[in-house]
Amino acid sequence: MWLYNALNVLIAIAVIIAVLYLLFRLFVLKQGNEEVVLLPKRKTAFQVADMSFDSVTLFCDIPFVNKGRQNGTIMDLFPRHLLPEEQFDKVKVETWAMDLDRPRHDNYFEAIIIKPKKGGTIRVYVKLIGKSGNIREDIKGFPYMNIDVLYQVVGREDWHIDKARIRLQPEEVELALGH
Amino acid sequence: MAELELVCVPTRILTDNDDIVDAIVEFGGHNIGPEDIVCVAESVVAITQGQFTRPEELNPSWQARLINRFIHPDGSMSSIYGMQAAMEIDGKWKVLGAFILGAIAKVFRKPGVFYAIARAASLADDVTGTMPPFDKHIVHGPKNSDQVAEKIVTRTGCYGAVVADVNDLKRSAILGTSRGIDAKKIAQLLIDNPFGNDSQMTPIVIIKNYASVSAAK
Numbered sequence: 001m002w003l004y005n006a007l008n009v010l011i012a013i014a015v016i017i018a019v020l021y022l023l024f025r026l027f028v029l030k031q032g033n034e035e036v037v038l039l040p041k042r043k044t045a046f047q048v049a050d051m052s053f054d055s056v057t058l059f060c061d062i063p064f065v066n067k068g069r070q071n072g073t074i075m076d077l078f079p080r081h082l083l084p085e086e087q088f089d090k091v092k093v094e095t096w097a098m099d100l101d102r103p104r105h106d107n108y109f110e111a112i113i114i115k116p117k118k119g120g121t122i123r124v125y126v127k128l129i130g131k132s133g134n135i136r137e138d139i140k141g142f143p144y145m146n147i148d149v150l151y152q153v154v155g156r157e158d159w160h161i162d163k164a165r166i167r168l169q170p171e172e173v174e175l176a177l178g179h
Numbered sequence: 180m181a182e183l184e185l186v187c188v189p190t191r192i193l194t195d196n197d198d199i200v201d202a203i204v205e206f207g208g209h210n211i212g213p214e215d216i217v218c219v220a221e222s223v224v225a226i227t228q229g230q231f232t233r234p235e236e237l238n239p240s241w242q243a244r245l246i247n248r249f250i251h252p253d254g255s256m257s258s259i260y261g262m263q264a265a266m267e268i269d270g271k272w273k274v275l276g277a278f279i280l281g282a283i284a285k286v287f288r289k290p291g292v293f294y295a296i297a298r299a300a301s302l303a304d305d306v307t308g309t310m311p312p313f314d315k316h317i318v319h320g321p322k323n324s325d326q327v328a329e330k331i332v333t334r335t336g337c338y339g340a341v342v343a344d345v346n347d348l349k350r351s352a353i354l355g356t357s358r359g360i361d362a363k364k365i366a367q368l369l370i371d372n373p374f375g376n377d378s379q380m381t382p383i384v385i386i387k388n389y390a391s392v393s394a395a396k
Contacts (some may be wrong), residue, residue, distance in 0.1 A: 028248055071252045073306055075234070075315050111307045111314040154258060154306060156247055159234050 034072025034155030036114055038064045038122065038164035046126070046172040055129040056139070058176055061100065062149065062166065065119030070156050077109045077151040079124050080163075088145075090138040094127040095147060124149060126168055136177055142170050181388035185373045186210060188383035192310065195229040200330045202227070207383050208335060214390035216365060217331050217340040220374050221302065221354050222309050223382035224321035224342050231316040232267070234260035234306065242271040246278045255305035255317075264317040268299035302344065302354070310380065320344075324355020332357040338390040341365050345372045364393075 043062045050057040066072045079095040096107040100121040104110070114120065124147065130138030145168045152161045188207035193199070203217060211217060225231065243262040250257040256265065266274045274297045281293025294301035302320025309318050321327065324342040331340035339360040344352045351370045353362035365386070373384045 024245065024248075031248060071257070073258070075306055108311060110311050113307050154234055154260065156257060156259060158239070158259070 032069030033157050034066055034070045034153065035068030036064065036066045036072040036074060036153045038062050038149055038151065040164040040166045043166050046168055048176045049125060054133045054135055055127055056135050056176060057125060057127045059123055059125045062122045062124060063119060064122055066114040066116055069116050071113050071115055072153055072155045073111055073113050075111045075152045075154055077122065077149065080148045080150060082146040082148065088143055090131055092129040092131060095125060097122055097124045097149065139173055139177060142173050144169050181391050183389065183392050184387040186385040186387055187373055187381040188385060189381050193223050193227055193382065195226060197227045199224050199227040199327060200334050203331055203383055204334055207385060211335045211337050211385055213336055213338060214388050215337045216386040216389045217335060217337050218343045218369060218384040218386065220382040221321050221342050221344040222304055222318050224327055225318050226313055228322055230319040230321060231313060232264055233316055237263045239263045240266060240271050242266065242275045255303050255308060256300050258305050261303055261305035261317055264319065265297060265300035265303050268319055269297050274300060321354065328355045328357040343369055345369045345374055347372050
């Protein structure tokens, strides 16, 4: 008899835990998470920020938004340019990014909290430095260049890294140089 | 007659390579007298003690995943890593117990029980809570605040010292004092947050002439 009673108690405890867990999961589902995303399709065209004899610096703006229902934090963000020497070997490339609301040029991305349904703008800079010292000559034949913008986000759930891809088109470079 | 004056002492960014007492002597030593109270921001004391961690270094427990869901979204404990960081200090079962007791206390309209029990949770600053390069870290509360305050008095010859946790929301708490200092009085003097919002840039505040003004009252 005692075994039967003990079994009943164990089953009751298991059912209570299962019900509480289910209620918690429903609560989490209703509460939601952050959903911070960059919107590369809405990026602006590249424009000239600075130009010298040997280099040109371009920038474009990419909006971001927190589509989720909880605060999200961009802990870190950086651009990764993809121009292998097999594709084009006449320029050296430097890229960096910043939050337009907190401009800085040290390539350090200050962590920011984004409230639900709010957003902002990331500015991505690309500096092309001619290897011969004459950017107008070196840039001739420049193909397109993909840039991945990697960003680390954290909220009520585990941190994760996402990336958004933008592209610097040869026409944008030519336009910038007045070709 | 001397008057109370709050003097902010700017420093460079202090890190875990610094000693807070050495920094006080270096940046504010010339301005500290025997009648003064030296106040230092708790987050900077914690940073110089190496009391910080990164989310990447933490493995959130189920307790952290559970409790953080019930914390206000603007609180440091609303992130699983902030919660886990507090649990690394206080223990996950203690924080869970504090949460349950806090929830029961709230039913009886007694707020603040959770943070009163889980002290590490009340002192932790989540990611973005401090200035770069510590904006990507979770900064815990400082260790041995009373001893830090005593060391400051011994090195500088000031009247007293405190480790303070002050913010722009009119919250002022003293975490540690040197002997004989009335924490409540000092907390009241710091209520307008003279450290500024980015307390890492002016982490030291000197209350000038405190001893003589207190004696005259």
